[in-house]
Amino acid sequence: GESVGLHLPTLSVQEGDNSIINCAYSNSASDYFIWYKQESGKGPQFIIDIRSNMDKRQGQRVTVLLNKTVKHLSLQIAATQPGDSAVYFCAVFLNDYKLSFGAGTTVTVRA
Amino acid sequence: DAGITQSPRHKVTETGTPVTLRCHQTENHRYMYWYRQDPGHGLRLIHYSYGVKDTDKGEVSDGYSVSRSKTEDFLLTLESATSSxxxxxxxxxxxxxxxxxxxxxxxxxxxxx
Incomplete structure (x- = not known):
């Protein structure tokens, strides 16, 4: 199986600063990872994904880092904006199409 | 945004009544899933479908059934709803x-x- 944990349930960040959200997973055979953003009253929204053959992947203002040695991934958001306030989940695949989700980190952006 | 429509968006019903939730997609994707989200538990998979009439159980399938008669529609049914x-x-x-x-x-x- 797979268990997924997040290091911090909440994160408060000043507008304009960078945010880092962390996630740990348990199974070294996990090979595909996704970050989602969920705003109040909405479903999880895909942000970025990364496969196990990569260490880093960049999108628009976001970067995902994968450290397979310690089974850890992180999501970095550059120049955090008020619209980034949401709950962020990491999700992990284990050899099939079933996702295991972390509990989520609530990010609050201070003006 | 992916073309996914869930209906209804809100429903209040009584214990013991049957309930059906509908998911409709316009992306022609083969795979569809139903999850539930509860405080302290995150997202948990109830059932999934890997094609028309092909479905399987997730981790919290007790009390739920699903059907998929068309690619675009995936129905979740609670045969006799409970407060849980x-x-x-x-x-x-x-x-x-x-x-x-x-x-x-x-x-x-x-x-x-």
């Missing part, structure tokens, strides 16, 4: 079974009194 099934239900779709992201609808908030 009060939750927010999300449908998701994906183009492939592996290494493909799942895209979610905006959910159905179900309250069972």
């Amino acid at each position: 099934q009060t939750s927010v239900y999300f449908c998701a779709i994906s183009a492939g079974s592996r290494n493909q992201p799942q895209h979610f609808g905006d959910g159905t908030r179900l309250s069972i009194l």
Whole structure:
């Protein structure tokens, strides 16, 4: 199986600063990872994904880092904006199409 | 945004009544999923489908059934609703079974009194 944990349930960040959200997973055979953003009253929204053959992947203002040695991934958001306030989940695949989700980190952006 | 529509968006019903939630997609994706989201438990998979009439159980399938008669529609049924099934239900779709992201609808908030 797979268990997924997040290091911090909440994160408060000043507008304009960078945010880092962390996630740990348990199974070294996990090979595909996704970050989602969920705003109040909405479903999880895909942000970025990364496969196990990569260490880093960049999108628009976001970067995902994968450290397979310690089974850890992180999501970095550059120049955090008020619209980034949401709950962020990491999700992990284990050899099939079933996702295991972390509990989520609530990010609050201070003006 | 992925073309996923869930209906109804909100429902209040009584214990013991049957309830059906609908997920409709316009992406022609083969794979569809039903999740429930509860405080302290995150998202948990109820059932999934890997094609028309092809479905299988997830981790919390007791008390739920599903049907998929067309590619675009995936129905979740609570045959006899219980208060423990009060939750927010999300449908998701994906183009492939592996290494493909799942895209979610905006959910159905179900309250069972």
